[in-house]
Every structure is written in C-alpha cells, then in structure tokens.
Amino acid sequence: MNKGELEENLVEGIRKAVTSVTEETEDALREAKDREEKEGAQVQLDAILENIDVGKSEKRPICQDTGTQTFFIEVGEDFKWIGQLKRTVDESVKRATETIPLRPNAIDPISDENSGDNTGRFIPSIHWDIVKGDEAIINIIPKGGGSENMSRLEMMTPGRGLKGVKEIVLDQIAEMAGKPCPPTIVGIGLGGGADLAMELAKKALLRPVGERHAEGRIAELEEELLEKANELGVGPMGVGGKTTVLDVKIEYAHRHPASYPVAVLPQCWANRQAKLKVSSNGEVEVVR
Amino acid sequence: MNIFETPLNHEKIKELRVGDAFYITGTIFTARDAAHEKLLDIDDEEVPFDPSKYAMFHCGPAIHKEEGKWKVVSAGPTTSIRMEIFEDDFIERFGTKVIIGKGGMGERTLKALKKHGAVYCQYTGGAGALMANAIREVEDVYFLEELGIPEAFWMFRVEEAGPFLVTMDSAGNSIHDDVAEDVDKNLERVKSHL
Numbered sequence: 001m002n003k004g005e006l007e008e009n010l011v012e013g014i015r016k017a018v019t020s021v022t023e024e025t026e027d028a029l030r031e032a033k034d035r036e037e038k039e040g041a042q043v044q045l046d047a048i049l050e051n052i053d054v055g056k057s058e059k060r061p062i063c064q065d066t067g068t069q070t071f072f073i074e075v076g077e078d079f080k081w082i083g084q085l086k087r088t089v090d091e092s093v094k095r096a097t098e099t100i101p102l103r104p105n106a107i108d109p110i111s112d113e114n115s116g117d118n119t120g121r122f123i124p125s126i127h128w129d130i131v132k133g134d135e136a137i138i139n140i141i142p143k144g145g146g147s148e149n150m151s152r153l154e155m156m157t158p159g160r161g162l163k164g165v166k167e168i169v170l171d172q173i174a175e176m177a178g179k180p181c182p183p184t185i186v187g188i189g190l191g192g193g194a195d196l197a198m199e200l201a202k203k204a205l206l207r208p209v210g211e212r213h214a215e216g217r218i219a220e221l222e223e224e225l226l227e228k229a230n231e232l233g234v235g236p237m238g239v240g241g242k243t244t245v246l247d248v249k250i251e252y253a254h255r256h257p258a259s260y261p262v263a264v265l266p267q268c269w270a271n272r273q274a275k276l277k278v279s280s281n282g283e284v285e286v287v288r
Numbered sequence: 289m290n291i292f293e294t295p296l297n298h299e300k301i302k303e304l305r306v307g308d309a310f311y312i313t314g315t316i317f318t319a320r321d322a323a324h325e326k327l328l329d330i331d332d333e334e335v336p337f338d339p340s341k342y343a344m345f346h347c348g349p350a351i352h353k354e355e356g357k358w359k360v361v362s363a364g365p366t367t368s369i370r371m372e373i374f375e376d377d378f379i380e381r382f383g384t385k386v387i388i389g390k391g392g393m394g395e396r397t398l399k400a401l402k403k404h405g406a407v408y409c410q411y412t413g414g415a416g417a418l419m420a421n422a423i424r425e426v427e428d429v430y431f432l433e434e435l436g437i438p439e440a441f442w443m444f445r446v447e448e449a450g451p452f453l454v455t456m457d458s459a460g461n462s463i464h465d466d467v468a469e470d471v472d473k474n475l476e477r478v479k480s481h482l
Contacts, residue, residue, distance in 0.1 A: 047412035064350040064362035064416040181413035
C-alpha cells in the first residue's frame with residue numbers, strides 16, 4: 001500500500017459516511033415508522049427514509065451540513081504507516097471536500113474566515129488510541145452542527161447519584177426538543193474530568209444503534225433511559241410522537257471524588273459513519 | 289398529493305391548518321439571517337424579486353459550479369428560530385405567505401402569520417438530498433458576493449418539492465407550542481418515577 005491508496009480509501013470512507021446512515025440506524029428508523037400513529041410524525045419519517053434512499057442511489061450527501069470531519073482512530077503500536085496517518089487523514093479531508101463535495105465547515109473563531117477545505121487548527125478532529133497489534137481501525141463520523149449545538153456538560157453534585165444522571169439526561173432531551181433533528185442517538189459520558197466526559201459521550205456514538213454496552217449495569221441504564229426518553233413525546237423532528245430517540249449510548253470513566261461530570265451529546269437521525277480497517281499488509285477493509 | 293404552484297394563491301394558503309402537508313412546484317427562495325437583514329435594510333426599488341409570490345426556505349445549501357452552472361448538492365432546512373428577530377418585519381413588509389424551515393418559530397412570527405394569513409411549515413431536517421432532487425434548476429442568485437454561498441438568496445425552480453408540514457397556521461395554532469406543553473407534562477411524570 002502507498003499513501004495514495006490509503007488516502008483514496010479514506011475519501012471513499014468519507015463519501016460512504018456522508019451519503020448514507022448506518023444500516024442499524026436505517027432499520028431503527030423503519031421500525032419507528034411502523035410504530036408511529038400520528039400523521040405529522042409519519043410525514044417526517046417518510047421524508048427521512050426517502051431521503052436516505054436518494055442519498056444511497058445518487059451518492060448524494062444526505063444533509064447539506066456534511067459536518068465537522070471527526071475521526072476516532074485505534075492504531076496498533078506496530079502499524080507500519082503510523083507516521084503518515086495524520087497527514088493522510090488531513091489530505092483525504094481536503095480531497096473529499098473538493099470531490100464529493102462537502103460543505104466547507106471550518107471557520108477561524110477569531111477572524112470568522114472559512115478555510116474552505118474543512119481543515120484548520122486541530123481540524124479534522126482526530127482522537128487517537130494506541131493499542132496492541134499492527135493494524136489500524138479508522139472510525140469516520142462527520143458530525144453536524146445542529147445536533148452538536150445541543151450538547152451539554154453538567155458538573156453534577158456527586159450526591160445526586162444515578163438519579164441525578166437520569167434527571168439531567170431527560171431534562172436535556174426535553175429541552176433540546178426538535179432542534180437536534182430527532183429521533184436522535186444520545187451519547188452520554190459519565191465520570192472522568194470535563195474533557196473526558198465529553199469525549200466519551202461522542203465516542204459512545206460509535207457503538208451501533210441497538211447494541212447494548214458490554215457491562216450489564218450500563219446496558220440496563222441505557223435501556224431505562226431509552227424507554228423513558230421515548231415517553232417524553234418530542235417525536236420525529238419535534239412534531240410529537242413516540243420516537244424521540246433511536247438509542248442511548250453510555251460510556252464511563254472513573255471520576256474524582258469531588259466531581260461527577262455528566263456529558264450529553266446527541267447525534268441527529270442522520271447518523272453518518274464509516275469504519276475502515278487497515279491491516280498489516282496494507283489491505284483496507286470497509287467494516288461498516 | 290396536495291401541490292401548490294407559484295405564484296402562490298394567497299387565499300388557499302390562508303386556509304391551511306396545522307397538520308396539513310403539501311408540495312410546491314415553481315420557485316422557492318432561500319433566506320437565512322444575513323439575507324433577512326439585507327432585504328430589510330434596502331429600499332423597495334433595490335429588492336431584486338417579489339418575495340410575496342414564492343415560498344421562503346430557511347436554508348444554506350451545499351452547492352457548487354459544474355461546467356459554469358450552479359448545481360445543488362444538498363439543501364435541507366436550517367434552524368428557523370434564528371430568524372425570529374426578523375420574520376414579523378419581513379412578512380409585514382414583503383408579504384411572504386409560506387415560510388419553510390425546521391424547529392418552529394416564536395410568538396412574534398405566530399402573530400404575524402395570523403395578521404397576514406401566512407403559514408410556517410416544517411421541512412424534515414437533514415432531508416437535503418431529497419430537496420436537491422426536487423430542484424430542477426438554479427434560476428438566479430442575489431447578493432452572492434456580499435453574503436457568501438450559504439447566506440445568499442438562491443432562487444430554485446422545484447418540482448413537487450416537499451412534503452412541507454404546516455406546523456404554525458394563520459389561525460394562531462402552533463404544533464411546536466402544543467408539543468412543548470405535552471413534553472413538559474411528560475417530563476414531570478417520567479421524573480417522578482425515577
């Protein structure tokens with residue numbers, strides 16, 4: 001494999017991500033359509049499903065907000081191309097912006113200037129995990145602004161405990177109403193410090209819709225919040241209905257005795273993701 | 289399928305009620321924050337088109353030029369509440385009767401809709417590919433250099449664009465207000481059983 005091939009595969013990964021939603025998300029949206037009774041909710045879900053079909057068949061970005069290009073990369077400590085990875089990701093984002101094309105979404109916060117190619121200081125956003133082995137797993141998650149704007153971090157008084165966590169999450173889902181383009185997938189990060197909680201909340205979104213956390217106690221909490229969130233009645237795009245969230249995903253870290261960070265970070269129904277595996281011989285496999 | 293053609297028939301729009309869904313064939317124009325501000329700022333004779341004839345779409349499209357012609361890549365709605373500070377003045381001055389966006393608008397807009405027989409419709413957030421497919425041609429663009437791509441007035445010729453769900457009507461109804469009330473009640477109930 002050369003740098004060009006990896007770059008090409010990354011561009012195709014970004015293309016796949018922005019022109020479709022994950023399979024599990026689409027299944028969950030179809031189930032929601034069967035469940036909804038009100039016409040308004042059905043109109044929204046019909047448009048969503050038709051839009052997904054158009055995106056797939058025409059290779060067209062499903063939403064005009066093609067997001068901030070965000071990567072979660074697990075790289076093996078013996079991965080041969082480790083030294084080129086960062087640069088290749090940056091280059092692939094520039095090329096994807098031109099060829100797909102993506103909306104230029106990287107703006108200097110001081111001058112308000114748009115870089116024009118979706119790259120800039122610390123952007124694309126890349127989260128690194130160094131793991132054992134000689135492979136790299138590259139998760140691509142272009143994240144839209146509408147849902148990101150509804151994120152919340154609460155440095156909760158630890159004494160409120162799990163009940164407090166549930167209250168904060170449900171308050172936020174009610175508060176954000178139709179704004180993050182529901183039905184959403186709600187990422188939740190518990191513990192750590194402020195930064196870690198937010199990162200975990202976003203990382204939690206990588207787990208496929210419908211898949212529960214490996215730990216039973218977290219899985220139970222996810223299920224409880226999923227059920228209760230859907231009792232709120234926000235509905236698809238906030239017009240009322242039974243489906244406010246498609247799933248709730250929780251990740252956690254140990255916390256400081258004085259702090260209990262609770263991060264809530266929603267993903268819109270347009271849950272766009274791709275996952276590539278680069279093996280030691282340079283073969284690139286599109287995992288999802 | 290309920291299809292409205294442009295120039296829009298103002299009498300028919302006045303009769304629309306929340307929960308009605310319809311499609312548009314004809315022209316729609318995009319307008320975000322800066323576009324509202326711009327049009328409200330200039331004199332009547334400088335306004336390049338008649339905003340009362342067409343539907344207004346809160347949208348900053350993903351668009352690019354192919355062989356010298358503008359081509360829409362994806363064009364879903366943007367969050368409408370940002371335009372709340374301009375919309376009543378805009379409706380009053382320019383007579384726009386159909387406003388399309390997402391997430392709903394506030395009290396000031398609702399009042400203006402009632403006063404002027406207009407409606408606010410929700411187009412599904414994120415459904416940018418579907419809308420792009422309904423756009424047959426970019427007819428024109430105004431103030432592009434001054435406002436930039438997402439904020440400019442784009443005139444799209446559309447065929448059966450939609451569905452647009454009426455969520456605020458000229459009788460003073462707002463689905464957004466109704467849902468917010470329900471959600472508040474539901475939240476209290478759910479939290480009391482934690």
